[in-house]
Amino acid sequence: MASSAEPANQQQEKSSVRSASQTETRQVKQQRKWFEVTLDSIGDGVITIDVDGKVTMLNPVAEALTGWKNSDASGQPLEKVFRIVNEDTRAAVENPALGAIKDGVTYGLANHTLLIAKDGKEISIDDSGAPIKSGGELLGAVLVFRDITERRRNEQARALLAGIVDSSEDAIISKSLMGIITSWNHSAEQMFGYTPEEAIGKSIIMIIPPELREEEKMILGRLRQGERIEHFETIRVGKTGKRINISLTVSPVRNSQGEIIGASKIARDITQRVQAEKELNRLLTSERAARERAEAASRAKDEFVAMISHEIRSPLNAILGWSQMLRQGALDKTATANALESIERNARAQAQLVSDLLDVSRVITGKLRINSRPVDIMNSLESALESVHLAAEAKQITIDVEREPYATVVTGDADRLQQVLWNLLSNAVKFTPRQGHVSVKIARTNSYLEVAVSDSGIGIPEDFLPYVFDRFTQADTTSARKHAGLGLGLSIARHIVELHGGTIAAESAGEGKGTTFRITLPVRALRPPEVESPQPIVPIDTIANEIMLNGLRIMLVDDEDETRELLKMMLSSHGAEVLAASSGTEALAQIDECQPGVIVSDIGMPVMDGYMFMKRVRALDSEQRSVPAIALTAYARAEDRLRALAAGFQMHVPKPVEASELVMVIASLLRRI
Structure with missing residues (x-):
C-alpha cells in the first residue's frame, strides 16, 4: 500500500511545481509586457545593451531618432547604431552607456552632443547611461536620450540675440511694468556708468532726472495700452550725475499668452547731435544778428550819406549865394556885412564838419592822440564858454557856472578837453528853447573831478538814451528834424574823455525834461597852492x-x-x-x-x-x-x-x-x- 501511495504523492508534488512555474512564467511575461509598454510610452529614446556592448533593445522613440528598427539593431555594436559627435568640434565622443559598463557608474547628461542617424541626419540630444545589475551582477547598460533640437535652436537664437544686444552701440534695457530693470547691456553700462549688477533689480527711475519723473508714468501708461514709443528725445542722468541727451524707443514685451509683461528700451546717445544743433542754431542766430546789423549799418550809411549831403550843401548854398551877390556889387553896406558874417559862419560850420569827420576817422583807426600835460579844467571851460556865449545870448539862455575852488588841474590835452566841453555846451544851447537855462557844475569827488553840464532843453527819449554816444546817431534822423548836425560830437567826446582815463554819461528824465552830461577825470596830484596862470602859448x-x-x-x-x-x-x-x-x-x-x-x-x-x-x-x-x-x-x-x-x-x-x-x-x- 505504501509503495502504491508514493507515486501518487510524487505526482501531486510535480503538479504543484508545474503550477507554480506556470504562474511565475505568467508573471514574468506580464512584467515584461508592462516594461515594454512603459518603454514604448515614455518620451525619451531608450537603448539597452549587454555587457559586450551589443544592442539588445530599442524602444520606438529610439527607433525614430536613430533610424534603426529594433530587429535590425539587435546584436549590432552600440557605436554603429548610436553614433554621436561633439556639436562644436565634430569629434567623436565617448558613449555614456559604454562608459557605464566600463566604470560601473551612471554617466550624466552630456552637453552639445549630435546624434548622427542612420540616414545621416544630425540631431541635437541630451544623453545618459547607467549600468544594469542583478544581485550585484552586471548584466548590461541602458542608454536614455532625447531630441533637444528645438531647445538648442532656441538657445542659439537667444545667444545670438544676446550677442547682438550686448554688442549694440545703443543702450538696450528691459524692465517690468513696475519699472524694475530686468536686463542691462554693455552699452547701457558704458552710457550710464552702472554695471549690470548695480542696475538689474533697481527702478528705472535711477537714471531719470527728478524733473522728468512724470515721463516714466506716461511711458508705462502707453505701454500698458500696447503702444510703441519711437524716437522720444529726452534727457537721462548717469552714475556721475552727467546729463545725457538720448533718443528713446520703447516697445512692449508680451508673454506666450500675448499679455504685456514688460518693456524693452533702446536709448541712443544724441548729445553730440544736440550740441551740433545748438551750435548750428547759435551760428544761425549769430548770422541773423550779423545780417540785421549789416542791414542796420546799411540803413545808417544811407541815412548818413543823406545827412552829410544836407549838412554840406546847406552852408555851401549860403556861401555860394552870398559870394555871387557880393561879386555883383548889388549889396549895400549893411547887407554886405550880413553877407560876410553869413559866409564866415557857414565856413566855420563846414570846418567843424570836416574836423568832426577827421576826428571820427582817427577814432576808428586809433590815431586820435592827446598831448598830455597839466591842464586847469577851468581854463578849458572858460574858452568853451566864450565860444558859445554869443549863441546863448541870441536865445536869451542863461548859463550858470558853479566852480570848484581847488584841485581843478588834470593831466590831459587842453585843446581836446576844450573840444569836449564846447561840444556839451553847444549841444545844451542848441537843444534848449529860448529863455532856457544851462548850468555847469565842477566838483571834486575823492580823486576825481566831475564836470556836469545840465540844461532845461528837449531831453532825450528813454529808448534812445543807450545810443546817444554812438557814431552818426541822432534821436531824430528824418528830413523834418529841427536841429542840424551829423551826430558825431558826443561820440568823439566820449573817446577823448576815455583817452584821459575818465568817463562820460548822459542822464535824462525823458522828452521835455532836460539833460545832464557828467564827465569824470582823474585829478592830477598837486600841492595845495593855486596853479600859476598859464603863459601865452606861441603857435x-x-x-x-x-x-x-x-x-x-x-x-x-x-x-x-x-x-x-x-x-x-x-x-x-x-x-x-x-x-x-x-x-x-x-x-x-x-x-x-x-x-x-x-x-x-x-x-x-x-x-x-x-x-x-x-x-x-x-x-x-x-x-x-x-x-x-x-x-x-x-x-x-x-x-x-x-x-x-x-x-x-x-x-x-x-x-x-x-x-x-x-x-x-x-x-x-x-x-x-
Whole structure:
C-alpha cells in the first residue's frame, strides 16, 4: 500500500511545481509586457545593451531618432547604431552607456552632443547611461536620450540675440511694468556708468532726472495700452550725475499668452547731435544778428550819406549865394556885412564838419592822440564858454557856472578837453528853447573831478538814451528834424574823455525834461597852492617858420612818389638840401656818396622795409652808420615806435605829419633849437 501511495504523492508534488512555474512564467511575461509598454510610452529614446556592448533593445522613440528598427539593431555594436559627435568640434565622443559598463557608474547628461542617424541626419540630444545589475551582477547598460533640437535652436537664437544686444552701440534695457530693470547691456553700462549688477533689480527711475519723473508714468501708461514709443528725445542722468541727451524707443514685451509683461528700451546717445544743433542754431542766430546789423549799418550809411549831403550843401548854398551877390556889387553896406558874417559862419560850420569827420576817422583807426600835460579844467571851460556865449545870448539862455575852488588841474590835452566841453555846451544851447537855462557844475569827488553840464532843453527819449554816444546817431534822423548836425560830437567826446582815463554819461528824465552830461577825470596830484596862470602859448607854426635848415643834407626814403615830392618841398622850403630815394636798396647805394646829416625814412616799403634798411645802415663800415635817423610812418602804435627805436632810429613820427612838426623834430634831433 505504501509503495502504491508514493507515486501518487510524487505526482501531486510535480503538479504543484508545474503550477507554480506556470504562474511565475505568467508573471514574468506580464512584467515584461508592462516594461515594454512603459518603454514604448515614455518620451525619451531608450537603448539597452549587454555587457559586450551589443544592442539588445530599442524602444520606438529610439527607433525614430536613430533610424534603426529594433530587429535590425539587435546584436549590432552600440557605436554603429548610436553614433554621436561633439556639436562644436565634430569629434567623436565617448558613449555614456559604454562608459557605464566600463566604470560601473551612471554617466550624466552630456552637453552639445549630435546624434548622427542612420540616414545621416544630425540631431541635437541630451544623453545618459547607467549600468544594469542583478544581485550585484552586471548584466548590461541602458542608454536614455532625447531630441533637444528645438531647445538648442532656441538657445542659439537667444545667444545670438544676446550677442547682438550686448554688442549694440545703443543702450538696450528691459524692465517690468513696475519699472524694475530686468536686463542691462554693455552699452547701457558704458552710457550710464552702472554695471549690470548695480542696475538689474533697481527702478528705472535711477537714471531719470527728478524733473522728468512724470515721463516714466506716461511711458508705462502707453505701454500698458500696447503702444510703441519711437524716437522720444529726452534727457537721462548717469552714475556721475552727467546729463545725457538720448533718443528713446520703447516697445512692449508680451508673454506666450500675448499679455504685456514688460518693456524693452533702446536709448541712443544724441548729445553730440544736440550740441551740433545748438551750435548750428547759435551760428544761425549769430548770422541773423550779423545780417540785421549789416542791414542796420546799411540803413545808417544811407541815412548818413543823406545827412552829410544836407549838412554840406546847406552852408555851401549860403556861401555860394552870398559870394555871387557880393561879386555883383548889388549889396549895400549893411547887407554886405550880413553877407560876410553869413559866409564866415557857414565856413566855420563846414570846418567843424570836416574836423568832426577827421576826428571820427582817427577814432576808428586809433590815431586820435592827446598831448598830455597839466591842464586847469577851468581854463578849458572858460574858452568853451566864450565860444558859445554869443549863441546863448541870441536865445536869451542863461548859463550858470558853479566852480570848484581847488584841485581843478588834470593831466590831459587842453585843446581836446576844450573840444569836449564846447561840444556839451553847444549841444545844451542848441537843444534848449529860448529863455532856457544851462548850468555847469565842477566838483571834486575823492580823486576825481566831475564836470556836469545840465540844461532845461528837449531831453532825450528813454529808448534812445543807450545810443546817444554812438557814431552818426541822432534821436531824430528824418528830413523834418529841427536841429542840424551829423551826430558825431558826443561820440568823439566820449573817446577823448576815455583817452584821459575818465568817463562820460548822459542822464535824462525823458522828452521835455532836460539833460545832464557828467564827465569824470582823474585829478592830477598837486600841492595845495593855486596853479600859476598859464603863459601865452606861441603857435608851433610860428616857431617852425623861424627855423631854417640851411646847410643840412637830408636823405629822404619813401616808396610813394607824391609823398617824396611833398616832403622834399616841405624840407627844401626851410633851406635843406634833400636827396630822395624810392627804396632802401637805392638809398644804401647812395649813402656814402651823399653823406647826409640826417635820414628820414618810411617804414612800410616793398622788398626792404624801413626796419631792415636801418639795420643795414647801422651795419655799414663807414661813418654813415651813426647818422641820425627819423622813422616817418603810418604805423603809429606804441609797439611800432619801440620796434623803430630797436632797429636804430632815434625818433618815430607817425603820419600824417605837418611840415612844422617834421621841421621841429629834425631841428630838435640835431640840436638846432
